[in-house]
Amino acid sequence: MTILDRIITEKRVEVAQRRMQVSEQALAAYPLFNRAVNSAIAAIRATNSTGVIAEFKRKSPSKGLINGTADVAATTSGYVRAGAACLSVLTDEPFFGGTPADLQAARAANPLTPILRKDFVIDAYQLLEAKAWGADLVLLIAACLSADEVKQLSRFAHELGLEVLLEVHDAEELDRTLCDTVDLVGVNNRNLKTFETSVETSMELIRQIPDSFVRVTESGLHDAQTMHRLRMAGYEAFLIGEAFMKTTAPELALATLVDQLSKQNSTITN
Numbered sequence: 001m002t003i004l005d006r007i008i009t010e011k012r013v014e015v016a017q018r019r020m021q022v023s024e025q026a027l028a029a030y031p032l033f034n035r036a037v038n039s040a041i042a043a044i045r046a047t048n049s050t051g052v053i054a055e056f057k058r059k060s061p062s063k064g065l066i067n068g069t070a071d072v073a074a075t076t077s078g079y080v081r082a083g084a085a086c087l088s089v090l091t092d093e094p095f096f097g098g099t100p101a102d103l104q105a106a107r108a109a110n111p112l113t114p115i116l117r118k119d120f121v122i123d124a125y126q127l128l129e130a131k132a133w134g135a136d137l138v139l140l141i142a143a144c145l146s147a148d149e150v151k152q153l154s155r156f157a158h159e160l161g162l163e164v165l166l167e168v169h170d171a172e173e174l175d176r177t178l179c180d181t182v183d184l185v186g187v188n189n190r191n192l193k194t195f196e197t198s199v200e201t202s203m204e205l206i207r208q209i210p211d212s213f214v215r216v217t218e219s220g221l222h223d224a225q226t227m228h229r230l231r232m233a234g235y236e237a238f239l240i241g242e243a244f245m246k247t248t249a250p251e252l253a254l255a256t257l258v259d260q261l262s263k264q265n266s267t268i269t270n
């Protein structure tokens with residue numbers, strides 16, 4: 001059984017339990033449920049956007065504990081000050097140490113920034129939760145969904161006004177699941193079976209993703225030179241967690257990277 005299989009098996013139990021505790025009607029009555037969402041597409045494509053989607057992640061199955069002390073409101077608002085175009089907040093507790101309260105705190109601290117609910121979405125109920133807790137954008141992972149599920153979940157997300165990031169790791173997943181009801185396509189550089197990351201995964205897949213989608217490169221990113229190379233290849237956004245979270249001042253790590261990125265850009269164009 002792969003780690004992804006284990007996560008999904010537990011997730012089904014978790015979602016069933018939560019559905020019994022909080023009805024769909026109750027979620028729809030949350031104060032944030034009817035708000036206007038912040039568009040991640042618009043934020044990423046804005047002039048002067050860094051394209052960085054900065055992630056709040058305490059731990060992961062591949063790295064174990066990354067940061068056990070960071071405060072979610074302080075860290076995410078620091079990310080925004082340092083130039084993050086969007087935020088990503090893990091809400092999976094057993095494997096990533098995230099909570100719904102993390103997402104809600106990030107929302108309250110950053111009213112104008114698009115926020116991704118980072119979790120393993122397998123059920124429409126989780127999209128209602130995402131909206132109620134304050135997310136603007138949801139992740140659908142091709143490796144754990146059928147083409148039909150991607151279509152149905154992304155349609156429902158759109159009905160709720162949420163944008164959709166479809167995550168793929170190889171050409172098979174891309175061919176099988178890409179549809180016009182997703183907005184962003186993320187290539188995960190991390191192989192979820194071996195946990196190894198290679199940016200060549202992103203370099204290889206870019207040609208097969210139409211540029212009508214916002215193309216995102218995910219995981220294992222930490223240096224401006226590599227990011228510049230990925231940007232030149234067509235990536236508009238970079239999903240980065242560990243490189244920031246493993247430091248004592250995640251927002252400073254992002255500010256430094258943004259500074260190096262701007263130097264990369266000017267070195268090449270001059």
Ligand SMILES: O=P(O)(O)OC[C@@H](O)[C@@H](O)c1c[nH]c2ccccc12
Pocket residue numbers: 055057118119141167188218219220221239240241242243
């Ligand atoms: O911490 P990293 O290597 O910068 O990676 C961030 C993000 O891409 C990673 O957390 C991630 C990508 N896809 C996921 C799916 C579920 C949980 C986590 C992830």
